[in-house]
Amino acid sequence: MDVTDASGADRAPGAPSTALLTDHYELTMLQAALRSGAAHRRSVFEVFTRRLPEGRRYGVVAGTGRVLDAVESFRFDGARLDWLSDNGVVDEATLRWLADYRFRGDISGYPEGEVYFPGSPVLTVEGSFAEAVVLETVVLSILNHDSAVAAAASRMTAAAGDRPCVEMGARRTHERSATAAARAAYVAGFGSTSDLEAGFRYGIPTVGTSAHAFTLLHDTERDAFTAQVASMGRGTTLLVDTYDLEEAVRTAVEVAGPELGAVRIDSGDLLLLAHRVRRQLDELGATKTRILVTSDLDEYAIAALAAAPVDAYGVGTSLVTGSGHPTCAMVYKLVARASGNGPDAPLVPVAKRSAGGKTSRGGRKWAARRLDADGVAEAEVVGTGPVPAALADRLLQVPLVRGGEVVGREPLATARARHAAARAGLPLSATQLSRGEPVLVTETAAAPGAGTAGG
Incomplete structure (x- = not known):
C-alpha cells in the first residue's frame, strides 16, 4: 500500500x-x-x-x-x-x-x-x-x-480565507475514493481530514471528536460532555446541537471551563446561530473557545458565513463529489x-x-x-x-x-x-x-x- x-x-x-x-x-x-x-x-x-x-x-x-x-x-x-x-x-x-x-x-x-x-x-x-x-x-x-x-476544495478554501477547512466526506463516497478525496483536498488547501487512511497513507493531519450518537448514548448531555472532556482534555470540541443549543453551550463551559477548545454546530441557521453562540461564549468567559460549523457546507455556504464569528469549517458531501x-x-x-x-x-x-x-x-x-x-x-x-x-x-x-x-x-x-x-x-x-x-x-x-x- x-x-x-x-x-x-x-x-x-x-x-x-x-x-x-x-x-x-x-x-x-x-x-x-x-x-x-x-x-x-x-x-x-x-x-x-x-x-x-x-x-x-x-x-x-x-x-x-x-x-x-x-x-x-x-x-x-x-x-x-x-x-x-x-x-x-x-x-x-x-x-x-x-x-x-x-x-x-x-x-x-x-x-x-x-x-x-x-x-x-x-x-x-x-x-x-x-x-x-x-x-x-x-x-x-x-x-x-x-x-x-481539488477544484471544489480550492473554491472552498478561497471562500474561507484564513479560516481552516476540515475534510469530512469519508462517509459520503466510496471508501477508496474517500482517501483520494482527502489527499486532493489537502493539495488544494484543506488543513486536515477525518479519514484515518488518508493520514496513514499520506501524512495528512487527522481530526475528530464525537457525533450525536455519543451524546444520545449517555443519560444526560452533561454526562456525555464530562466523559469526553475527561478522555480528550479541555481542548476538545463539543457538539452542542443535539438538544437545546443554548443550554448545551452553558453546560459545555460549566464542564470544561473557559479553556474549552471549541464547540461544533451541525444544524440550523448557521449564520444566526454562530452569532448567538459567540455572544454566549463570551458572556460565559470562554472568549477563546472556537466555533466549528458543519452541515452540508459548500463554497457558497462558506462565503455566506464570511461575516459570521466562525473559526473553522467542516465539509463533507459537496467536497468529495466535486461540488456539483x-x-x-x-x-x-x-x-x-x-x-x-x-x-x-x-x-x-x-x-x-x-x-x-x-x-x-x-x-x-x-x-x-x-x-x-x-x-x-x-x-x-x-x-x-x-x-x-x-x-x-x-x-x-x-x-x-x-x-x-x-x-x-x-x-x-x-x-x-x-x-x-x-x-x-x-x-x-x-x-x-x-x-x-x-x-x-x-x-x-x-x-x-x-x-x-x-x-
Missing part, C-alpha cells in the same frame, strides 16, 4: 497491481495493433480537457502522485493473466506480451497543485503505442476524480505517432477531425503562462512549435517519468504550496463564485507549416 517516506513523498513499494483498472477496449486495441505490426510505433498521448465545468474559472491538477504510483504498479501477474485467458479477453500472443509489460517510456505534465485551463496539456505520455495506450483508463480515472475534488462537478471531463488522446514502424521514423501529428465538437489538435504540445506587467497571469499559451524566447522560463510541464523510472515524485506539502502560489498568481476574478468563463484565455501557438494527419 502507499506509504510516506521520510521526505513526505508518496511511494508505493509492493503495491497491488493496477493493471486491470482499465477498460476492455484498451486490450482489444493492443491485440489488434500487435497483429498489424503498428503496436511498437512511437506514440504521444495527451491528457487535456476541452472545457472547464460550467461556470468554473480554473481547474486544479491533482492526483499526479497517485498516477505515478499506478504506472509503477501496472503489472500483469499470474492471476490476472489467467483471468484474461480464462475469459477470452485477449489471445495467447497478447498474453505473452502482457506478461513482460512495464512502462518504459516518458511522462511529463503539469506538476500537482498547478492550475489548468481548456486545452492545457495536463499530462503527456510517450512510448510505444502498446505500452502507452493501456494506461488510458487508470490515468483518467485518477486525474478526473482527484482534480474535480464530480469529473473534469479530461480525455487521453493520441496526438502524434511515428510515420512508420522503424525506430528512426519521425513523429507526425494526428488528430480527430470529425464533426460534433470533439475535435482535437495534433502534435506534441508545450504550455506556458504569460504574465502581464504586474506579474499576474494573463494567458495560457499552448504550442507545437519552437517556444518563444519570452516564454522559455514560463513553461508549465515538468518531467515525471523518464525511461520508465519515476523522477517527479514529491512531498504533498510541495504540491500544496504550489497550488497556493498558482491561485495567487491568477487575476482576482479567479476566486469569484459567480458563474463565468475561464479566467485565462488559452492561446495557440502553431508550429510554422505543421501539418496534421487524420487519426
Whole structure:
C-alpha cells in the first residue's frame, strides 16, 4: 500500500497491481495493433480537457502522485493473466506480451497543485503505442476524480480565507475514493481530514471528536460532555446541537471551563446561530473557545458565513463529489505517432477531425503562462512549435517519468504550496463564485507549416 517516506513523498513499494483498472477496449486495441505490426510505433498521448465545468474559472491538477504510483504498479501477474485467458479477453500472443509489460517510456505534465485551463496539456505520455495506450483508463480515472475534488476544495478554501477547512466526506463516497478525496483536498488547501487512511497513507493531519450518537448514548448531555472532556482534555470540541443549543453551550463551559477548545454546530441557521453562540461564549468567559460549523457546507455556504464569528469549517458531501462537478471531463488522446514502424521514423501529428465538437489538435504540445506587467497571469499559451524566447522560463510541464523510472515524485506539502502560489498568481476574478468563463484565455501557438494527419 502507499506509504510516506521520510521526505513526505508518496511511494508505493509492493503495491497491488493496477493493471486491470482499465477498460476492455484498451486490450482489444493492443491485440489488434500487435497483429498489424503498428503496436511498437512511437506514440504521444495527451491528457487535456476541452472545457472547464460550467461556470468554473480554473481547474486544479491533482492526483499526479497517485498516477505515478499506478504506472509503477501496472503489472500483469499470474492471476490476472489467467483471468484474461480464462475469459477470452485477449489471445495467447497478447498474453505473452502482457506478461513482460512495464512502462518504459516518458511522462511529463503539469506538476500537482498547478492550475489548468481548456486545452492545457495536463499530462503527456510517450512510448510505444502498446505500452502507452493501456494506461488510458487508470490515468483518467485518477486525474478526473482527484482534480474535480481539488477544484471544489480550492473554491472552498478561497471562500474561507484564513479560516481552516476540515475534510469530512469519508462517509459520503466510496471508501477508496474517500482517501483520494482527502489527499486532493489537502493539495488544494484543506488543513486536515477525518479519514484515518488518508493520514496513514499520506501524512495528512487527522481530526475528530464525537457525533450525536455519543451524546444520545449517555443519560444526560452533561454526562456525555464530562466523559469526553475527561478522555480528550479541555481542548476538545463539543457538539452542542443535539438538544437545546443554548443550554448545551452553558453546560459545555460549566464542564470544561473557559479553556474549552471549541464547540461544533451541525444544524440550523448557521449564520444566526454562530452569532448567538459567540455572544454566549463570551458572556460565559470562554472568549477563546472556537466555533466549528458543519452541515452540508459548500463554497457558497462558506462565503455566506464570511461575516459570521466562525473559526473553522467542516465539509463533507459537496467536497468529495466535486461540488456539483464530480469529473473534469479530461480525455487521453493520441496526438502524434511515428510515420512508420522503424525506430528512426519521425513523429507526425494526428488528430480527430470529425464533426460534433470533439475535435482535437495534433502534435506534441508545450504550455506556458504569460504574465502581464504586474506579474499576474494573463494567458495560457499552448504550442507545437519552437517556444518563444519570452516564454522559455514560463513553461508549465515538468518531467515525471523518464525511461520508465519515476523522477517527479514529491512531498504533498510541495504540491500544496504550489497550488497556493498558482491561485495567487491568477487575476482576482479567479476566486469569484459567480458563474463565468475561464479566467485565462488559452492561446495557440502553431508550429510554422505543421501539418496534421487524420487519426
